[in-house]
Amino acid sequence: MxxxxxxxxxxxxxxxxxxxxxxxxxxxxxGPDYERPAFPLPAAYKEDGLWKSAQPRDADAGQPWWTRYGDTDLDALVERANAASQDIRIAEAQYRQARAAVQLARAGYTxxxxxxxxxxxxxxPTATGSxxxxxxxxxxxxxxxxDIWGRVRRSVEAGAAAAQAGAADMAAVRLSIQSELVQDYLQLRITDAQKDLLLQTTEEYRKALALTRSQYAAGVVTRTDVALAETLLQSTSAQAIDLGVQRSQLEHAIAILSGRAPAELAIAARPAGALGLTLPEVPAGLPAQLLERRPDIAAAERRAAAANAGIGVARSAYFPxxxxxxxxxxxxxxxxxxxxxxxxxxxxxxxxxETIFDGGARSAQNDVAVAAYDAAAAQYKRTVLAGLQEVEDNLAALRVLGEERAVQDAAVASASQAARTSLAQYRAGTTSYLAVVTAQTLLLANQRSSLQLLGRQLTASAVLVKALGGGWSAAQLDGAATANALPANTALSPVNSAAGN
The missing domain is CATH 2.20.200.10 (Outer membrane efflux proteins (OEP))
Structure with missing residues (x-):
């Protein structure tokens, strides 16, 4: 009409x-005013009380979390990744696109x-000429x-929430890149330590081989002892060489994460005694804090707010x-x-x-908007659950690995004593070389297991920091563009439950 x-x-x-x-x-x-989807959270983590035995320092936004490992080379690599990672640049461009979309929606006010x-x-022409x-x-x-029925207003609200989600996405990508680079670097250093251990062990095996050869020449032992010593030496050397594949792949991954071609980065190896890494303690806090500290949860919540505003846009079509x-x-x-x-x-x-008849198009569009909100709300709740699981998994990993490593260190001490005793007995001629080989093999296996456990602990700590948000806070969401894009009487909080008009 x-x-x-x-x-x-x-x-x-x-x-x-x-x-x-x-x-x-x-x-x-x-349309309905927005309220953050309700989700009951536990009062504490299941694993937190069992794992924390002291009051560790906070890993907060005031200090980059990766500096807790005490490695200046790692610090430089992460800073390079922050500035040059292509994934971060993609996320930043997408965020600028979302901010521009807010300004595009705001144009409807004018x-x-x-x-x-x-x-x-x-x-x-005329009668006399032209x-x-x-x-x-x-x-x-x-x-x-x-904007009588708030169509533009809801569109701006949706765009502002989407822009905030883009800011949180950018933070999530940055945190993911940082965590992946830190994990790769920690594993590279553990690989260096393992290779150094194998090289030191091969030197000990060479001395043992020289001993068996001299005793064989003197007719004290059989050729079998020499063969066993040679086999142990060669197999250990092969293990040291094999670690080069893993180290090269880790170095290549670090180069890509820091925005460089693999040929442009070479990380010098370190001996096991100069590992130079500290295992940081990270407080888990409370489950409810994840809603403010994890950028992926904040992004999911903002997308729920944007979908809620989309319902208002769809319903405004019912009015003239x-x-x-x-x-x-x-x-x-x-x-x-x-x-x-x-x-x-x-x-x-x-x-x-006013549209009198549209064949149910407006009703269908409203149903689409409501379903989109329901999906966004469910996605938000699923993201919260995934965050809780990630924190619990790595709290449990740190607790169990700490207990396991203490037992493993005792096993290394016992294996070291057994290797020294068996070698002394072999020199004295009171035992066979098979006992020496067995003791030395057990010692190397336990030493490598101890280093691997340390690597798993370091990795779990990095994943835990990522699971806790890495010191990020929802308060860091860029609200300046959002505030400028909304009318003066609109209240829109980055994560708070009220974002309606």
Whole structure:
């Protein structure tokens, strides 16, 4: 149904009254106001009380979390990744795109202004010859659709929430890159320590081989002892060489994460005694803090807010739209006549339009918006659950690995004593070389297991920091663009439960 108004002397006054009325109606917005999806959280972590035996320092935003490992080479690599990672640049560009979309939606608040200048000349025949006529005109026009039912307002709200989700996504990508690089670097250093251990062990095995050969030459032992010593030496050397594959792959991965080609990065190896890594203690805090500290949870919550605003956009289509039009200008046969009153023209108009029948399109669009919100709310809850699981998994890993490593260190001490005793007995001729080989093999296996456990502990600590948000906070979401994009009476909090109008 289409309504139009005819011109009369009181029309400008009526238009002003109508515009004022529409502005007052615009204080309302279609659709439900947003509340963060309710999700019950446990009072504490299942594993937290069992794992924490002291009061460790916080890993907070005041200090980059990776510096807790005490490795300056690692610090430099992470800082390089922060500046040069292509994944972070992609996320940053997507965030700028989301901010621009907010400004695009905000444009719906303002009128559309246009101007047109035209000139034409016509030559026509007459009874006495021909005549040339001309006309020049200047026209300024404006069109405005007041946001009576909050369609634009909800669109801006949705865009602002999406922009905040983009900011959280960018933080999540950055944290993921940092965590992956730290884990790769820690494993590279553990690989260095294992290789150094194997190289030291091969030197001990060479001495043992020289001993068996001298005893074989003296007729004290059989050729079997020499063969066993040679086998142990060669197999250990092969293990040391094999670690080169893993180390090269880790180094290549670190190069890519830091925005470089593998050929551009070479990380010098370190001996086992100069590992230079500290296992940090990270407090888990409370489960509820994950809602503020994990950027992926904050992003999921903001997407739920955007989907909720989408319901309001869909429902605003049920209501009529009002468009106000106005134009003014001048038209005459020459530019100089524009200043004359008879040459001036103006018009004002209003169109109120309502769709009577659309075959169920608006209802279907509303159903789409409601379903999108339900999916976003469920995704938010699933993200919270995944965060809780990740924290619990790594708290458990640190607790169990700590217990296991203590037992493993005792096993290394016992194996070391057994290796020394068996070698002394072999020199004295009171035992066979098979006992020496067995003891030395057990010692090496336990030493490698101890290093592997340390590597798993270091990795679990890095994953735990990531699971806890890495010192990030939802308060860091960029609210400046959002605040500028919303009308003055709109309250929109990055994570708080109220984001309605």
């Amino acid at each position: 289409l309504y139009t108004y005819s011109m009369n002397l009181c029309y400008p006054y009526r238009m002003a009254v109508l515009a004022a009325t529409m502005l007052m109606l615009a204080a309302c917005a279609a 009128p559309t202004l246009g101007a047109a200048v035209s000139a034409s000349h016509t030559r026509a 005549v040339t006529t001309g006309s020049e005109s200047l026209l300024l026009d404006a069109s405005w659709e007041p 739209s009002l468009t106000l039009n106005g134009s003014t200008g001048a038209g005459a046969t020459s530019y100089s006549q524009w200043i004359n009153a008879p040459s001036r023209v103006w018009s004002l108009g209003a169109v109120l339009a």
